[in-house]
Amino acid sequence: MDWMTPLLSWYHENARDLPWRRTRDGYAVWISEIMLQQTRVAAVIPYYERFLGELPDVTALATVEDDRLHKLWEGLGYYSRARNLKKAAGEIVSRFGGSMPRRYDELLTLSGIGEYTAGAIASIAFGEAVPAVDGNVLRVYARLFGVARDIRDPAFKKEVRAFLLPLVPKDQPGVFNAALMELGATVCLPNGQPKCAECPVRSDCVAYRENRTAELPVLSAKKARRTERKTVFALTIEGQLVGFRRPDSGLLAGLWQLPETDGELTDVECAFWLGEHGIAPVGELRFYERKHIFTHIEWHMRVCAAEVSAKTLPEGWRLLDESHALPTAYRVCL
Template identity: 40%
Template sequence: MDLKDYGIDMWEEEKILSFRRTLLAWYDKEKRDLPWRRTTNPYHIWVSEIMLQQTQVVTVIPYYQRFLDCFPSIADLAQAPEEQLLKAWEGLGYYSRVRNMQAAAQQIMSDFGGQFPSNHQDISRLKGIGPYTAGAIASIAFGLPEPAVDGNVMRVMARLFEVNHDIGDPKNRKIFQKIMEILIDPERPGDFNQALMDLGTDIESAKNPRPEESPIRFFSAAYLNGTMDKYPIKEPKKKPRPVFLYAFILQNSDGKVLLEKNQETGLLAGFWSFPLIEYRLAQQMDLFNQEQDQLLEQGSPQSLFETKYHLKPNWSEQVFRDVSHTFSHQKWQIKLVSGQLSAHQLTGQQYVWVSPDDFDQFPMAGPQKKMVQSYLLGRFT
């Protein structure tokens, strides 16, 4: 592709060389000391890159260390039981990432003899590894001149060249990929990519950037032209879709609480939770605060449970605090309903009766952890 077709004039070779020297000199002086930067082990770098997607560095560090303790090798990851895998990832969210990692580890065992592939094409074939992650691993672990283009890098490039194309539109990614293919330092590609990552997450961040501190400010067209506030161009995201659910806290005569394992594929597959029933999708969040009888078009929560599970618990009037949890594309609003149920009335591997003291033995996603907190608080009020 020709960048001129997208309104971008690429620099002459001498300026490109100067840019590389300037950026890498800054990185050598200012780079963050992170555990995955102390190794060229592709497995370790892969783990860190997947964890860092949609997650801050400070959050990732302890997870990274614990994950490698649990699964020291690709073989360990490939054969890990699902519950152990989910427990190790618990709290990071986006659980498809770790499932894809295990599938990729199994690919490596079967297709590459247990050795992480060392070329960009084969790395890109692995489950869950997109262009950014493939570029990061190839450049950092194997020294290949492959760009790692994420949102941070696109932001820096957009300001550098005043790119008048939406960085949130997937079809525009090729523009930034091409810019990076020209700019990347062939001698130190991993450091080059990581320097731009550091720059984009701090000095040239999306909110409250400090362009006057940027080591590359005199290369930046947006800085020189006073247009930093215009770039990058990005259309606002759609608001998460509201989803309304009931969670059922059912106790038996021993004081144990019923948990159900999500048997479906998708968002929270494999996790344990109080039984959940979605009862209404609303277009406006404030509908959730309207009168109960205006919302219950499908019947009471008790009748919904009895219809789905073919059981009749002894329902309680105990009130628990509502729970809210936001995913990238959904916002859950959850009301908790309690009752008593005999332990023998539900059978199957997807059900378990658990003492409240043992909740932490089961992999639980963010919404369920909040429900547990609400339940534990409500027990003593």
């Protein structure tokens, strides 16, 4: 394949110096790969460093308190990733004696590890010649070979993986996978914006040759997000926020939240709601609007903020401090 040699030389000269690229430790590579799902590189770096500083190995992760784990993840979003990390760490302790499994098929059996992540860890940390096909690789493939197929179609992903499998070089599988992903992340950019003039595989690229870079890759429409309206209470008692723990399953499971109710209450209804919960405002109630977007849901929130007093807080409510992980969806209300 003519495009592979220039791709690899380009990567050796142009790869970004990222903290997880300075290690071949399987645990560290795993953590970085999970954090990088749905999250920008620049946002991940400080989280990655803090996480590895506090939880340096599988055993530390398997035994960490949930609140501490959530705190280390606070602001990264998609908290199920963190819960799956801890679950998988427990599986590694019980089934692999606490040592990171090295093989693709073993990695695939762990919670939260799919084909992409298993491929990335096995190839980058342990030198197994398997592909790691993420969204960047799918986009590069579709353009390089001029394939007008929906890159969100799982069947297409399967085909790309099958195509790449025999091509992954045995002497540098991790570098090959990282190079393809890096090309997609820094040169073959999405939304019709590839920097073809800087691209090492330009002379082999069908989309470039046929002037089709704007129409490739083909993307099926995403499902529309559902909107939920709610009223959130940002209440403080002597400056300390009030909240309670969310249920152990569902959206933002096990994290902390501000009090809330469905629908958008009027000013008068908010005052009434506080009274019903045995809470007396100290000074004026303030009202404002906030929005938070999850993958499938949008929260449109009317926020009622106030310094309050209460003889007793409703059951389960607490004064929150820095040890309580409050997700961004609620932080935006402060």
